[in-house]
Amino acid sequence: MNDIPARLTVVTLGARDVGALRSFYRSLGWPEAPGSDDTWAGFLLGGVLLALYPLGELTAEAGAGGPPGSWSGVTLACNVDTRDEVDAAFAAALAAGAAGVAAPVDREWGGRSGYIADPEGNRWEVAWAGSARFDSRGALVSFG
Template sequence: MGPLPARLSVVTLAARDIRVLLSFYRALGWPELPSSDDGWSAFLLGGVLFALYPLPDLAAEAAPGVSDSAGGWSGVTLACNVDSRAEVDAAFAAAVAAGATVVAEPTDRSWGGRSAYIADPEGNRWEIAWAGTARFDERGALISFG
C-alpha cells in the first residue's frame, strides 16, 4: 500500500442546520455514534462514516477563504483515514506530488487527531486524517469510530 491508502473512510456533509439533518437521519434509523452531539454527528454505514458538521466549521477547515456564493466548494468532503499520526504528513505529501492542490497543511486538531485537506484537479475536497479511535478491517473498511 502506498502512502495514501485506496480507502474512503468518511463522507462529511456541511450542515446549514445540523439539528434538522440529525432529526432526518435519526428518523431513518441509521446507527448513530454515541459520541455524536449538536456540534458533530456521525453514522457508521457499511464501512464508511457518514458525518454531519456545521457549515461554518467545515468551511473553515476544507475551504478557507471560499464564500458559499463563489461556487468553488460543494459543502461535501471525502476523507481517507490513515493508520497513524505520521502517515497524515506522508499521504499529504504524496497527494501533492501527484498534483493535488494544498487546501490546508497537516495540523493537529482540537478533537485529538491530525488532518490535512487537499483538492483534486476538479476542486473536490479530501481530508487526509488520523483519528486514534478509528478501527479498520483487513480490507481497510472502517469498522468502528469512537
C-alpha cells in the first residue's frame, strides 16, 4: 500500500451557519449522513462526503500555514484505513513537499487527523474515522 492512498473522501465547507446550509442541501434531496445536526452535517454524494463544519472551528484546525491569503475555507480529505496510517501519510506528504499546517492529533469525534497544505496552499486533511467504509476502488460508501 502507498503511504497516501489515491482517494478523495471528504470535501469540507467552512460554514458561517451550518443549520442554514444543512437545510439548503437537505432541500435538494441529498441523503444526509447519520449523526448530522446543526453543529456538523454530512451528505454522501457518489463516493465522497460533503461535510459542513463551522467556519471558525475549521479555520482553527486548518487555517494556518501555506502562502499568505491562501485559506479559502474549504478542505479536502484523504481518509486512510487505520489510525496509525494517519501519521505515516502525513509524513509522506511532508516528504513530498507539503507544508505542515496541523500535526496529527486524536480528535474529539473519535478519529485522528492532521492538515497539510499543498504548494498552492490548498488544505488537505489526512484522516482516519472508524466509521468510514470504502469499496474495492477506495470510494467512500458509508460514513457514520
